[in-house]
Amino acid sequence: MHKVNLKDAQTQLAELIEEAASGKEVIIFRNDGTSFQIVPVEAEKPYPKFGSAKGLIEMSDDFDEPLEDFKEYAP
Numbered sequence: 001m002h003k004v005n006l007k008d009a010q011t012q013l014a015e016l017i018e019e020a021a022s023g024k025e026v027i028i029f030r031n032d033g034t035s036f037q038i039v040p041v042e043a044e045k046p047y048p049k050f051g052s053a054k055g056l057i058e059m060s061d062d063f064d065e066p067l068e069d070f071k072e073y074a075p
Contacts, residue, residue, distance in 0.1 A: 001026075002019055002024055002025065003027045003029060004016065004026070004027075004029070005028070005029050005030075005031075006028055006029065009028045016028075016038055017038065020038040020039060021040050025037065026038040
C-alpha cells in the first residue's frame, strides 16, 4: 500500500496512477484527515447489438443445394 499526502500526490499523479493500474493500493490523504483511494475502472467490454450487421451478410441462392463432392454420400 502506498500512502501519500495530497500535496505530494499533485506532483506524482502519473506515477500513482501507474501504481494503481498495476494492482497496488494507493491512498491519498488530505490535511483535514480525509482519505481517497485511486482504483482502476474496468472498461466495459463491447457487446454486439442485435441487428448491427444487417445488410452486411449475403447468402447465395444455391446455399442449400447439395455440394458436388458429397453427391455419392447423399441418399
